[in-house]
Amino acid sequence: MIETLAQHPAVQPVGWALLHSLWQGCLVALLLAAVLALMPKQAARGRYAAACGALILLVALPVATAVGVVLQEGGTTAMSPPVAAPVPHGALDPGPEGAAADATPATPGSATVLSAWSVAALLPWLFTFWLAGVVVLGAYHLVGWQRLQRLRHQGSRPAPPDWQVTALRLARRLGVTRSVALVESTALEVPAVIGWLRPVLLVPASAFAGMPPQQLEAILAHELAHVRRWDYLVNLLQTAAETLLFFHPAVWWVSHQARIEREHCCDDLAVAVCGDRTLYAHALAGLETLRSTTGLATRLAPHGAMAADGGSLLGRIRRLAGLPPHRPSRLRPRAWATAALTVVAVLATAQLSLTATEAGAAAGTEDFPAMTEVDLGPVAQSGDWSYIHQGQGPWVRITNRTETGAAYSSMHRLNPGEAPGPGELWQLSHDAGRFDFTVTDRDEDSVEGTYTFRPNRAFQREMDRLGYTVAEPDAHRLALAGLRLSFVQGLAEVGYQDLEVKLLVKMRTHRVTPEFVKELAALGYRDIPVELLIALRVHKVTPDFIRQKQAEGVEDLTVKRLLDLRIHGSQAALPTPTTPAFDPSSTLWQALGLADPAKDPTC
Amino acid sequence: MTTTNPPRPTDAELAILRVLWRRGPSTVRAVQEELQRENPTGYTTALKLLQIMTEKGLVVRDEAQRAHVYASRFPEEQMQRRLVGDLLDRAFAGSTGRLVMQALSTRKASREELAEIRQVLDEMSHRSAMEQDEEGDAP
Numbered sequence: 001m002i003e004t005l006a007q008h009p010a011v012q013p014v015g016w017a018l019l020h021s022l023w024q025g026c027l028v029a030l031l032l033a034a035v036l037a038l039m040p041k042q043a044a045r046g047r048y049a050a051a052c053g054a055l056i057l058l059v060a061l062p063v064a065t066a067v068g069v070v071l072q073e074g075g076t077t078a079m080s081p082p083v084a085a086p087v088p089h090g091a092l093d094p095g096p097e098g099a100a101a102d103a104t105p106a107t108p109g110s111a112t113v114l115s116a117w118s119v120a121a122l123l124p125w126l127f128t129f130w131l132a133g134v135v136v137l138g139a140y141h142l143v144g145w146q147r148l149q150r151l152r153h154q155g156s157r158p159a160p161p162d163w164q165v166t167a168l169r170l171a172r173r174l175g176v177t178r179s180v181a182l183v184e185s186t187a188l189e190v191p192a193v194i195g196w197l198r199p200v201l202l203v204p205a206s207a208f209a210g211m212p213p214q215q216l217e218a219i220l221a222h223e224l225a226h227v228r229r230w231d232y233l234v235n236l237l238q239t240a241a242e243t244l245l246f247f248h249p250a251v252w253w254v255s256h257q258a259r260i261e262r263e264h265c266c267d268d269l270a271v272a273v274c275g276d277r278t279l280y281a282h283a284l285a286g287l288e289t290l291r292s293t294t295g296l297a298t299r300l301a302p303h304g305a306m307a308a309d310g311g312s313l314l315g316r317i318r319r320l321a322g323l324p325p326h327r328p329s330r331l332r333p334r335a336w337a338t339a340a341l342t343v344v345a346v347l348a349t350a351q352l353s354l355t356a357t358e359a360g361a362a363a364g365t366e367d368f369p370a371m372t373e374v375d376l377g378p379v380a381q382s383g384d385w386s387y388i389h390q391g392q393g394p395w396v397r398i399t400n401r402t403e404t405g406a407a408y409s410s411m412h413r414l415n416p417g418e419a420p421g422p423g424e425l426w427q428l429s430h431d432a433g434r435f436d437f438t439v440t441d442r443d444e445d446s447v448e449g450t451y452t453f454r455p456n457r458a459f460q461r462e463m464d465r466l467g468y469t470v471a472e473p474d475a476h477r478l479a480l481a482g483l484r485l486s487f488v489q490g491l492a493e494v495g496y497q498d499l500e501v502k503l504l505v506k507m508r509t510h511r512v513t514p515e516f517v518k519e520l521a522a523l524g525y526r527d528i529p530v531e532l533l534i535a536l537r538v539h540k541v542t543p544d545f546i547r548q549k550q551a552e553g554v555e556d557l558t559v560k561r562l563l564d565l566r567i568h569g570s571q572a573a574l575p576t577p578t579t580p581a582f583d584p585s586s587t588l589w590q591a592l593g594l595a596d597p598a599k600d601p602t603c
Numbered sequence: 604m605t606t607t608n609p610p611r612p613t614d615a616e617l618a619i620l621r622v623l624w625r626r627g628p629s630t631v632r633a634v635q636e637e638l639q640r641e642n643p644t645g646y647t648t649a650l651k652l653l654q655i656m657t658e659k660g661l662v663v664r665d666e667a668q669r670a671h672v673y674a675s676r677f678p679e680e681q682m683q684r685r686l687v688g689d690l691l692d693r694a695f696a697g698s699t700g701r702l703v704m705q706a707l708s709t710r711k712a713s714r715e716e717l718a719e720i721r722q723v724l725d726e727m728s729h730r731s732a733m734e735q736d737e738e739g740d741a742p
Contacts, residue, residue: 148699282728314716
């Protein structure tokens, strides 16, 4: 069951949302604590607004995380190197690119793509556990709500008419426009309001008899204030938020704060209506005494009930008296615990994301040492160049003129440190040869001039030894592509040799490294045709992705199937074409969306 | 009669009710004999309980004969339903208590809290009395 659930599209977004909600929630709670500490205790409305705002944030942040994950998954899968002008050339991007493009730390989306295998396997469990919790708690509240509705009618009858008149008067004063039914009930021990569209104010029969009328009026005013402020409805939403984020202690704390401040707001309104703070405080105390003495265990107050709702009576009365709330020491250990929890949560999530990105980045960077032996031959190519800075980095455009007079340009992205200096000459050295640039023109945004290229004959000899014939134009292109001898040697070691030079360049560009080949072999994929290797890279089928799919138990994971899954993200397989032999002019190139090297002059 | 909610019986009262449901309307002596089988119960104890139950409205007393006859006021099914309802209320009290807007929180104030509340209230009354005095003094 877990396996089938793991493939559900909701698992990734929700799982990451849940993970990140841990530290997000702690931060929001700490923020609210700070805000509440700064606000005066009497400013109930502002404090209530802050608590409600925090609650909204607590729900909105995970939703945003989930949406972010969904968007990032559906984003671009193909790499597109920046091109300045429409020139006929193939993909040229020899710098250590790619790692920066898809490995941004701490964004959930990239972490989804490159997630460490353990995290990917954890998410379905998190999702299941969370879903189970929501369902159970939701059902509990649903039944509770349903039983509450029964309270409206059972054991209740309309209140005495004079009290109904009083209630109406109070409602008018508070600005309540909806009709509120005042009802006498045997099922409660304390006045309460149920419902928001057609609210019912239930009052225990003992209250009508056992309290001075002025005090009872004040209490009714408090309840009607709840009606005026739509508190019942807000409370329902609050309960929904608590259900969705049931696992997070910060959510419970913030919710509790909101409830406390809500009672304070209504206390303030009741005082405003009855005009006497002392009277109202006495009314509350009187109600409490009445409740204790009647002793009937009623439906809303079972023996030993939990204190989850509202503030303590003592706290409210102290506030009405203008006294500061005491017992701050009770908060201190809790505050420290939350702070510690936040730090741990933030560090843990950061670590998770970081290992994920490291895994991705490690696959991208190569470590191919340059050739040490240099034996430059005579000038083989010459032409013009210009240096421009745009897009993701500085570029040099090399324009080459052949003997026939045709000119073709290619763009070469420069590594950090490679740039025309203030002088007239600068160089670019590669295994395949050296470019000598002469600056002829310099203005504020570009530098240009002429260049010569001298091939490295040592490189040609070594390549010859490996079975590659590096003819003159090829040396130039290999140098531009940054093709290192060590790279070619590495590929030969893992079984890829006697390739076309154009293909070598393509492999270099798309980071089909010996490391990648080895990782695939470890996962059980050997002897993959070069064009498929390139396709895997282009569509970002990483070893992690393969491991994840294997962990999910996806069947028939051929290379083509992996590509399907990555490109289309679904189980539906493309109609599998018959495997043709490696033939650059075949339609397989077109099917894979790669530029045909045979037709590509500069590749 | 059956529309009103039956009062909640204590354990001992429930035992007596079961006897009455089993046997039908019975005298105190008969009830006591039945109870004796499970727990030693004196005559006076049974009588006291039945008198309280009559006050509560759980049973009705027929005083036509010298030995009064007691009968359960509510049928067994109704009482069962009430007890089950009680159980459910208790089970879901966490939810219901949270969903209503009550004047006081579900948790009752402790004795220490009540004492402190009384102190604060006295202080408040004292202060407001003084303010009224001052207002009275002002011209």
